[in-house]
Amino acid sequence: MRPEVSSVSNTRSRKPNRRRRGTGSIIVRDGVYYGKWRAAGGHQIMRRLGMVRPRGTRQGLTRTQAEAELRRLIGADVRPTTAGGDRRTISDVVEAHLEIKQNAGLKRSTVRGYRSLIDAHLVPYFGALPVDRITTNDVAALDRALREAGLKPQSRRNVLGLLGAMLTTAKRRGWLAENPVADYDKPRKARSEPDELCFLTLEELEKVLREMPDDPLGYVERTLVLTAAMTGLRRGELLGLRWKDVDWEARKIRVARTFVGGKEDTPKSASSRRDVPLADRVAGELQRLWEVTPYQAEDAPVFTHPRGTGLPLDGSAVSKRFQLALHRAHVRRVRFHDLRHTFGTMMARDPRVSMRTLQGWLGHSDPATTAIYAHFAPNDLHAAWIQEVFTPLSVGRAIADASESPL
Structure with missing residues (x-):
């Protein structure tokens, strides 16, 4: 029999080398x-x-x-650093800049967005290059690389704007003399037509709701999707809802917090803290959900896993299962966020709902954001004006028709 030592020896020989101390x-x-x-x-x-x-x-x-x-x-x-040798790189500036922003109260979700841009574009591009050696030509080369990578003008503006803000922080710290981004002409905003809004029709929405799984989790998520479409709340706002935020008597939902990335936070802006009307169908589904959920305390989240720990559902998992329901319903692919657009477009089509009212329901701080729904709003008054202007033409045609003799 062959000794087994050789196999042990071979195993050891395949073990990766340890890193040097x-x-x-x-x-x-x-x-x-x-x-x-x-x-x-x-x-x-x-x-x-x-x-x-x-x-x-x-x-x-x-x-x-x-x-x-x-x-x-x-x-x-x-x-050891000296007064003349304190050379900082983008990675150093990142930590200093984001610390300043966080101390100033910048939301965690915004900081995550900044880090995503930095890690995807700035750190890989500039690497270990000291920031005091970055020139305007380097900024132009970065912009060219972003364009060749397929980024749209607005996305490139976002990256360059973030770089400029970071280098301003570096300048204030004395790590460079001038900000090279300040002398660079950023990409102009595209003058193309705005992106077409994606939303579900009422028929499509009903199809998707019918295809949500018929199990405890599916019931929770069916109610979540319906609430999203009939209130316009963002995904994070929905997951941040607690039972105390549902005012059954006043028929409204209070948006007081969000739940994003596994953490609770304040709403996106001051205008995002708002009350949204609670339609009868949504109220009924929420009432039935409350009756079957094991988490009925006033401070408990509304949308939790029925067999979980009482925490809100995972946002990414919610979006993935929503996509599966779209597929089963044979409905075109839209994002979970487009349920918010479904609410916006449906409300804009109702002549009783003004853009100002819709802005309040959606929690937009800028009326221009709500204006994307304006072209869905009917305007019978304008149509009446046009008809009034062209009335003589219609009357003249009627007289001519009356004077013609039948053949």
């Missing part, structure tokens, strides 16, 4: 590279390196780029 380590969490290392004092440091680059794209960091960024951070940590 002092080189740190890289871990991946939720699609993001993080670097870990021990500082000179012995305490452990973990810093965000950037988003993992999806296969077949140019956005995010490759493993090699993540390793390079980790080496740079470790080197910056152990290297």
